[in-house]
Amino acid sequence: MEIKALITLKNGVLDPQAKAIHHALLAHNFNNVKNVKMAKQIxxxxxxxxxxxxxxxxxxxxxxxxxxxxxxxxxVVSE
Structure with missing residues (x-):
């Protein structure tokens, strides 16, 4: 059985990688992106x-x- 764990930083924890992605998206004229949050999936x-x-x-x-x-x-999710 396949089970997935999605792990994200808590709100308020600095996420420099997500911030860099957000800036890059804005630089490429994806101006509707309000926020980016990185996650890891296991x-x-x-x-x-x-x-x-x-x-x-x-x-x-x-x-x-x-x-x-x-x-x-x-x-934690399963399909």
Missing amino acids: VLEIDSNDKSHAIAEVEKMCQELLANTVIEDYT
């Missing part, structure tokens, strides 16, 4: 038939290892 293949258990396991992975919960938020 795709995990979990050996389980129980969707809720797999999601809970990936949430635990995020809490303990994959995300720095001091400065990052995470969302």
Whole structure:
């Protein structure tokens, strides 16, 4: 089963890479872009038939290892 963890910086944490992308987009006349937020996506293949258990396991992975919960938020999704 494929489970995805989407990890983003919390609001208020400086994101220089997103800021650079935003400036580049504006320089290329994409003037409707109001804000840019960078994220990393981690795709995990979990050996389980129980969707809720797999999601809970990936949430635990995020809490303990994959995300720095001091400065990052995470969302776990499955399709």
